[in-house]
Each structure stands twice: as C-alpha cells, then as structure tokens.
Amino acid sequence: ASVTITNSTFSNGTTLSVYRYTGDRPITITGNTIAAAGIADTGMYVDTWDTTDGVINTPPTVSGNTVSGTLRNGTGDTRGGRAITIMGRYLDPTLLTGNTGTGNTMNIIAISGNFTHDATLPVAGLPWTLYDSTFGWTINPGVTLTLNPGAVIKAWPSGNYYSTLTVQGALVANGTAASPVVFTSLRDDSVGGDTNGDGAVTTPVAGDWAG
Secondary structure: OOEEEEOOEEEOOOOEEEEOOOOOOOEEEEOOEEEOOEEOOEEEEEEEOOOOOOOOOOOOEEEOOEEEOEEOOOOOOOOOOEEEEEEEEEEOHHHOOOEEEEOOOEEEEEEEEEEOOOEEEOOOEOOEEEOOOOOOEEEOOOOEEEEOOOOEEEEOOOOOOOOEEEEOOEEEEOOOOOOOOEEEEOOOOOOOOOOOOOOOOOOOOOOOOEO
C-alpha cells in the first residue's frame, strides 16, 4: 500500500497529517494547496518515524506544495503556526524541495530526522529549521550535507527534546567573509529575520540548542 496525494486542494480545515510508523509504504505528497488552515500547530505534518530496526524504508516525497493561513493560538503559543513539519528516520532532502508558504505565522519547514542522501542547503522554497524532536538532524555515515555561502540554519529552542545536529557523515559549510554560514536559535531575529513570527517577544539565549 502507498499514500499519494497530488494536485489537490485542502481549504478551511486544519492540519493535513500523514503518518507511517512501520513498513515501506511510499509516501508522495506533491503539488497540493493547503489554504486557511487556521489555528494549528502546522499546516502539513508528515511523520515517517519508522520503527523497524534494520529496515531502510523509502524516504517520503514532499515537494511543490503551498501552505497558507496556518496561525498560532495567541501570544502564549510559541510553537504553533508552522507551514510544514516533516519528521523521519530516513529522509532524502532532495525529495523535500519547492514547498512554499504565505500568511502562516511561521513560513518555514520544521524538519527532524536522519539524512540518508547527500544534499545542499538552502533548497528552493521555504527555509528549513532544525526541529527539536527525537533525532534532531543526523547526517548518516557516507552522507554529505553542504551549506552554501549565506545559509542560515535556525534550531528550535528545547521543548521535549534538544535540537541537535549530529554528524556521522560529513558537513561542509562553505561560508565566506562576506556571506558566512550561520547556525543559531530560531529566536534570533538578527539573521534571516523574524523566523518564528513573534516579533520581539522571544530572544535567543545560550543553550537554546545543542550543536
């Protein structure tokens, strides 16, 4: 069995959620529009937290989707309103590109998982943020993550887990004096703007994430 959702429109509802916890069922979510999701943690949620040890499952394809109008629930909510959230034990970053968003509290993709294929950031579309879930970002053995000059990687302040970046393969940060690569907290508005969409309500502090 597989899940394929393409060129469809979801409006005036809430989160589009797709889960896969076991098995190797392909997931393809491409070319969709999610509009007016309203108050929600995230407009689209894809979770392939496969639990079968030793089985390398098919990475999900999430590309070319547009999410708008996902809002957080008032000033006390510092985590809701994400455009897209993707978590997975096996992620191919090249299959997660070209997603766009407007009018969300946070026009971002929150990503947590193991990278199983080489990739270069930033990708086309919404910026990626390092999400604080079980695996953070893990670059698997034999895999290279390359960061182009000017890339900004923002990590979520610790919630249930630390936002961690674990390199078992290779990390290549090609910063320059004029365009450095920056690793920082999601709360840091001094680079990349107000990514978490809260104005000046929160500010970065030491220990927001674990590199």
